Amino acid sequence: MVDLIQVAVSGILLGGIYALLSVGLTLIFGVVRIINFAHGELLMIGMYLSYLIFVSIGLNPYYSVILVAPALFVIGVIIQRLVIQPIQEASAMMKVFATCGLFIVLQNLALMIFRGDYRTIQMDISMAALNISGVSISIPRLVAFAAAVVIFGVLYLMLKHTYVGKALRAVAENRSMAQLMGIRVQRLNMLAFGLGSALTGIAGAFLSPFTSVFPTIGGTYTLVAFVIVVLGGLGNMVGAFLGGLFIGLIESFSGTYISSALKEATYFVIFILILLVRPQGLFGMGKGTEEVGLK
Amino acid sequence: MKRFLSLMLLLFLLFIPLFVESPFTLHMLILIFFYIALSVAWNILSLSGNVSLGHCAFFGLAAYTSAILVIKLGVLPWFGLPAGIGMALLGATAMSLPMLRLRGPMFSLATIAFGEVLRQVAVTWRSLTAGSEGLTIPFETGWLVLQFPTKVPFYYIFLVLAAVSTFISYRIYYSAVGYHLRAAAADAEAAQSLGINTSRVQMIALYWSAGITGALGVFFTQYVYMIEPEWAFSMMLFSVQPVLNGIIGGIGTVFGPVLGAILMTPLGEYLRSYLGTLHQGFNFFVYGLILIGVVMAAPKGIFPALVPFLKAKGWMQNRRSETDVSSSSFRR
Numbered sequence: 193m194v195d196l197i198q199v200a201v202s203g204i205l206l207g208g209i210y211a212l213l214s215v216g217l218t219l220i221f222g223v224v225r226i227i228n229f230a231h232g233e234l235l236m237i238g239m240y241l242s243y244l245i246f247v248s249i250g251l252n253p254y255y256s257v258i259l260v261a262p263a264l265f266v267i268g269v270i271i272q273r274l275v276i277q278p279i280q281e282a283s284a285m286m287k288v289f290a291t292c293g294l295f296i297v298l299q300n301l302a303l304m305i306f307r308g309d310y311r312t313i314q315m316d317i318s319m320a321a322l323n324i325s326g327v328s329i330s331i332p333r334l335v336a337f338a339a340a341v342v343i344f345g346v347l348y349l350m351l352k353h354t355y356v357g358k359a360l361r362a363v364a365e366n367r368s369m370a371q372l373m374g375i376r377v378q379r380l381n382m383l384a385f386g387l388g389s390a391l392t393g394i395a396g397a398f399l400s401p402f403t404s405v406f407p408t409i410g411g412t413y414t415l416v417a418f419v420i421v422v423l424g425g426l427g428n429m430v431g432a433f434l435g436g437l438f439i440g441l442i443e444s445f446s447g448t449y450i451s452s453a454l455k456e457a458t459y460f461v462i463f464i465l466i467l468l469v470r471p472q473g474l475f476g477m478g479k480g481t482e483e484v485g486l487k
Numbered sequence: 488m489k490r491f492l493s494l495m496l497l498l499f500l501l502f503i504p505l506f507v508e509s510p511f512t513l514h515m516l517i518l519i520f521f522y523i524a525l526s527v528a529w530n531i532l533s534l535s536g537n538v539s540l541g542h543c544a545f546f547g548l549a550a551y552t553s554a555i556l557v558i559k560l561g562v563l564p565w566f567g568l569p570a571g572i573g574m575a576l577l578g579a580t581a582m583s584l585p586m587l588r589l590r591g592p593m594f595s596l597a598t599i600a601f602g603e604v605l606r607q608v609a610v611t612w613r614s615l616t617a618g619s620e621g622l623t624i625p626f627e628t629g630w631l632v633l634q635f636p637t638k639v640p641f642y643y644i645f646l647v648l649a650a651v652s653t654f655i656s657y658r659i660y661y662s663a664v665g666y667h668l669r670a671a672a673a674d675a676e677a678a679q680s681l682g683i684n685t686s687r688v689q690m691i692a693l694y695w696s697a698g699i700t701g702a703l704g705v706f707f708t709q710y711v712y713m714i715e716p717e718w719a720f721s722m723m724l725f726s727v728q729p730v731l732n733g734i735i736g737g738i739g740t741v742f743g744p745v746l747g748a749i750l751m752t753p754l755g756e757y758l759r760s761y762l763g764t765l766h767q768g769f770n771f772f773v774y775g776l777i778l779i780g781v782v783m784a785a786p787k788g789i790f791p792a793l794v795p796f797l798k799a800k801g802w803m804q805n806r807r808s809e810t811d812v813s814s815s816s817f818r819r
Contacts, residue, residue, distance in 0.1 A: 227592035229599075278783050284591035288538050289734060290782045292595075296727065296775030303768030407768070415600055422593075453611045460600045467588055467597070 194326045199448050200441060201327055207440020208337030209395050213413060214420040214432040215344060216391035222364040222427035223384035226276055229291040231417050232410030233298035234389045238264055238396025239405035240302065246313045246400075253313060254335065257397040261390045268389025269382045276385065277378065295410070302407035310404040318401050336398035343394060344433050347387075351429070360384060364427060412456060419463045500646060504639045513638040519752045520645035521707060522732060524652040526744035528699035529729035531656050534665065534739055535689045536672030537586055541598030542700050543726045544582070544605050545575040547719035549701030550708040551609060551616060558622050564633040568705045575701025578605075579693050586693060587686050590675075599722070606720035621715025624708070633709040641710050648706065652699050653745055659695065660741050664688050669739070700725075723771055728755070731774060734781055737788030746790050 217231050241260045242253040253260075271294065279290050320331040351357035362370040363380050371377050420439050424431025439459070446458045507513060529542050552574040553567030562570075578601075585597035609616045616622065628634050635641065659665045670678040671685040678685050708714050718724070729744070732751050737743025758770035781788070 227596065229592075229596070275779060275783075282782070282786060285533075285536070285538050285738070286782050286786050288540075288592050288595045289730065290779055292540065292727070292730075293775045293778030293782065296723070296771055296778065298775075300768035300772035300775060304766045304772060307767060411599075411603065415596075415603070418596055451611070454607060456600070456607055457604045460597075460604045463597065463600060464584060467585060467593075 198327050199444050201329060202333065203441035203444025204437055205330065205333035205337045205440070206444060207437035208333075208340035209399050209436075210416055210420055210440050211433045211436025212340040212343060212395040212398075213392055214417045214424070214436045215347065215429055216388040216395070217417045218421045218424070218427055218429060218432040219347075219360075219391070220385055220388035221421065222429075223360055224272065224276060224381045225367075226287055226291065228294075229288070229414060230271075230295040230298055230410070231392065232412065232414030233295055233302075234264060234268070234392040234410075235396040235399070235413050236302060236405065236407070236410040237267065237298070238393030239400045239403070239409070240306065240311075241393070242397045242400040243311050243313055243405055252315055252317075253397045253400045257394055260393050260397045264393025264396075265386040265390040267393075268386040271389070272382045272385035277381065280381075295414070299407055299410060306407060308407060310406045312404045313400050315401055330402065332398075332401040336402075339394070339398050340436075343391065347391070348429065356380075356383070415456060415459055415463075419459045419466075422463065423466055504642050510638055513642055515753060515756060517638060517641055517645045517710065518756065519749055520642075520649040521703060522728065522748035522752045523649040523745050524645070524703055525700060525725065526729040526732035526736070526748045527649075527652045527656045527741075528696050528703070530733050530738065530740075530744040531659060531699075532692050532696035533733060534660070534668040534672065535692045536590070536675075537689065537693075538591075538595045538730070539582075539598045539696070540595045540722070540726050540730065541582065541600075541602035542696075542729060543720045543722055543724070544578050544598070544602040545697040545700040546704040546707075546725040547602075547605055547609065547716075548578045548704070549575040550704035550714055550719045553705040554622055554624060554708050554714045555615060557624055563631055564705065564709055565631070568702065571705040572698050572701040575697045575704070576694055579697035582697075583690055583693055586689060599726075602720055602722055602726055606716050609716035609720060616716065619715060619717065621713055621718075624712040624714075626712065633706075634712065641706075644706060645710075648703065649745075653741070655695065655699065657741050659692070664691055668692055672739075723774075727774070727778075731778055733788075734778070734786075735788055737790030740788075740790045743788050743790035747788070750789075 213231075213235060216234075217228065220226065220228055220231075238260055241263055242256055245251050245256040245259065246253060275290055275294055276287075279286055282290075317331055317335075322329040322331065322334070351361055359370070359375050360380055360383070362373065362375055363377055363384075367377060416439060420435040421432050423438065424433070424435030439462075442458065442462065443455055447455055450458065503516065504513065507516075525542070525546075529539060532539050549571030553564060553571040556562040556567045556570055557564050582598060582601055585594055585601075589597060610618055612618075624634070626634055628636055630640070659668075667678065667683045667685070667688040670681070670683055671688060675685050704719070708719070728751070729748075732747030733744045734747070735751060736745065736747025755770070755774070758773055762769040762773065785792075
């Protein structure tokens with residue numbers, strides 16, 4: 193029983209990071225309507241930035257996230273402006289190629305700069321754990337989970353109650369109508385891509401104290417994020433958050449009871465199963481899902 | 488004129504090994520033929536509007552099947568070939584599940600995952616594949632074991648593969664299935680309402696595409712006589728490269744991918760040998776930039792731009808043509 197609780201707890205905690213990552217992806221999808229194949233690469237950039245700041249000035253990722261998040265926001269805005277915006281009206285096929293090209297560019301840029309080595313942030317807290325009646329809770333994972341919950345809460349309130357948040361939701365709901373109402377859609381696209389990237393960068397920063405970073409790390413996370421987003425219903429924020437926790441649990445259990453080497457295979461099977469059984473996701477789809485090929 | 492030129496080209500290609508001795512040049516030509524065939528095979532599926540980013544799955548499945556049969560059971564590669572193609576077709580059957588349910592980016596994503604998962608399985612299943620260490624095909628020579636002391640026989644093998652694949656693609660393109668495919672790509676619902684069984688034609692395209700890719704996997708593994716997961720299931724080499732060739736040459740045309748492969752393979756080798764040694768990853772970095780650049784600047788590729796010229800010269804028939812139906816759907 194203690195074992196089961198242990199596995200469940202580490203799953204949920206890991207799920208916090210996944211949730212943040214997926215909320216970023218689903219925000220970008222919902223507003224900009226692009227399937228971003230380079231999403232995991234944004235996480236990778238966040239992790240490398242945290243690493244660089246840590247080794248150069250010794251600032252730990254929990255503080256440096258204040259720098260990493262805006263940096264990723266800027267990167268996201270630049271990507272939206274330079275790559276996505278010019279092809280906004282192109283076919284779905286061309287958008288696949290463009291973001292796939294972006295993924296190749298970013299991954300290999302990291303390979304050029306950092307080589308293929310695994311980089312790890314060594315902190316005292318990395319290995320620390322709380323022990324509650326036999327169940328050990330890793331401190332960095334707990335911190336990451338707490339941060340994910342807080343940030344998601346802030347984002348949710350922002351989308352619900354602020355003017356910008358309402359405008360973002362309006363664009364997600366109906367782009368052309370929003371434009372007619374005087375909302376500057378191009379600007380909001382940049383904002384959404386920036387916000388989504390920043391969330392992903394934050395996920396990367398909180399992941400870095402307990403996970404090594406290497407140039408090809410992004411691919412796995414892109415896949416995870418998509419599985420979660422499809423599970424939660426494309427464009428559905430709350431769905432993405434809950435889906436993240438759920439996939440964290442699945443990964444934890446399959447890693448313990450099946451094989452951790454085959455975790456991507458597990459995701460893929462889940463992905464296919466969801467698509468076959470309930471393509472609209474567990475919590476219903478957002479708008480515009482048909483545009484990206486969920487029949 | 489057209490026939491005369493084709494004949495000259497064929498003769499020229501047949502006689503090249505008689506006066507070219509440099510193994511480097513032959514290797515380059517073999518690679519070009521290989522990529523022509525691979526890009527053409529990928530393009531057959533893309534006629535249906537489905538962008539696969541997981542063709543390395545078919546390549547790797549067939550390559551591993553044949554290599555394992557050859558190495559562990561001493562089977563001749565000629566028997567490994569149908570077994571390999573069979574495995575590729577099985578893989579295609581698995582890929583058809585997402586294909587028939589998804590369109591566009593979501594399908595592409597599923598195909599990436601498919602290739603990745605197979606790579607992981609190949610790394611993990613050490614008793615069968617020897618994991619990351621890889622397997623080496625024992626060196627004997629002769630047509631029976633498909634191993635040769637020189638590159639010349641492989642030159643002819645890949646020349647034939649490239650020619651046959653292009654011929655198959657040409658036949659499909661101008662068959663009823665080809666028109667149905669393009670109709671399905673342009674508007675699936677409209678095609679269905681006209682009585683086209685879009686699932687069936689998509690499956691046909693997928694099976695041809697996967698089968699040819701599988702055959703290439705078997706032959707190419709015989710050529711390099713070594714196999715390991717990172718290579719056999721390499722997304723860059725066998726999934727992204729044909730996409731790049733296709734889009735640069737002209738996606739959804741018969742000869743676009745051929746043209747793309749002829750242009751991109753030497754460039755790719757140059758980038759790999761000069762930039763790749765300078766900085767690991769530099770060559771693929773440039774590839775990514777090219778991919779983005781082409782999408783933004785010339786999404787139709789080179790071949791459609793050449794079509795009016797070819798027609799004016801009478802080198803291309805005025806059939807219902809290379810660009811109208813298909814590319815309109817890709818532009819949408």
